[in-house]
Amino acid sequence: MNNQTNEKRDNVAAIGIGAMIVFIALILVAAVAAAVIIQTAEKLQQNAQAAGDDTQEQMSTKVVLLSTVISDMTVGGEALFTTFELAPGSNPVSADTVSFTVVCDDGGGVAAFDDGSFDDATDHEGDGDTDLSPLDPITLQPGTTYVRVLDVPNCAPSANTDHVLIISVEGGGNTYEALQYGSAPAVGDVVV
Numbered sequence: 001m002n003n004q005t006n007e008k009r010d011n012v013a014a015i016g017i018g019a020m021i022v023f024i025a026l027i028l029v030a031a032v033a034a035a036v037i038i039q040t041a042e043k044l045q046q047n048a049q050a051a052g053d054d055t056q057e058q059m060s061t062k063v064v065l066l067s068t069v070i071s072d073m074t075v076g077g078e079a080l081f082t083t084f085e086l087a088p089g090s091n092p093v094s095a096d097t098v099s100f101t102v103v104c105d106d107g108g109g110v111a112a113f114d115d116g117s118f119d120d121a122t123d124h125e126g127d128g129d130t131d132l133s134p135l136d137p138i139t140l141q142p143g144t145t146y147v148r149v150l151d152v153p154n155c156a157p158s159a160n161t162d163h164v165l166i167i168s169v170e171g172g173g174n175t176y177e178a179l180q181y182g183s184a185p186a187v188g189d190v191v192v
Contacts, residue, residue, distance in 0.1 A: 061172030062087040063098060068165065068177070068192035070157050070185055071149060078156035079149050080179070080191070083124060084167070086142040095119045095138040097170035100148075102179070104155035104163040112154040118167075121148040157185040165192070 064087050071081035080102075086093065098118040106112040119138055124145040140146060155163050160183055167175040179191045 061090045061093060061169050063167045063169060063175050065165070065167065065175055065177050065192055066145065067190055068150075068179060070181075070187050070189045070191060073157060073185070073187055076153055078152045080152055080157075082148050082150055083145060084121075084148070085145050086140055087173075088142065090142045090172075092139050092141050093169060093172070095121050095140050098140065099168050099170075100150055101166045101168075102150065102152050102155040102163050103166070104161065106154070107158075114150070114152045114154045116151065118146075118148050121146045123147075157181045157189075157191070159183050159185060 063084050066083040066085060068083075069081045070079075072079040082100075096117050096119040098121075099115060100118065101113055101115040103111060103113045118140070121138070121140065124147045150165075152163075157179075158181060161181050163179040163181075165175075165177045165179050167177075177192050181191055182189065185191075
């Protein structure tokens with residue numbers, strides 16, 4: 001008796017296993033690539049949201065200067081009567097977080113400045129009367145007009161000069177205005 005064995009090689013299964021390994025590897029690579037793309041898109045969205053929130057806060061929480069009038073020109077008592085309100089859409093802010101700086105030339109080519117906060121601002125009645133009692137607590141509300149006398153002994157109004165008034169809200173925006181005094185500044189002149 002002769003036993004004959006036929007050995008046949010089956011390469012089909014090996015090709016199928018190799019194809020399955022390649023397929024699984026492609027799925028893993030695609031999953032990693034998708035995770036990286038999703039993570040990048042999420043990071044970009046968060047950055048855009050933060051930038052938008054910062055811009056909105058700076059643009060809305062801002063002081064709108066309505067007018068500035070020379071109220072005193074005596075030596076040592078130089079002052080500007082300022083009427084202002086918060087920009088539309090602003091959130092209420094504490095008056096001590098709002099500050100001003102007046103920048104000028106001291107006459108010798110050197111910059112001088114006067115600064116202070118708005119913590120003693122008062123509300124201005126719509127009928128033209130000014131309520132001179134301090135607000136308690138001092139919180140500036142949008143839609144309400146306020147007044148503040150700015151003491152400017154270092155940057156006193158002087159003929160043919162322009163000074164810069166900067167009003168800053170902490171965590172908000174800045175307002176820049178040029179104070180234009182003209183050739184003969186006097187008490188009652190509107191400079192903004």
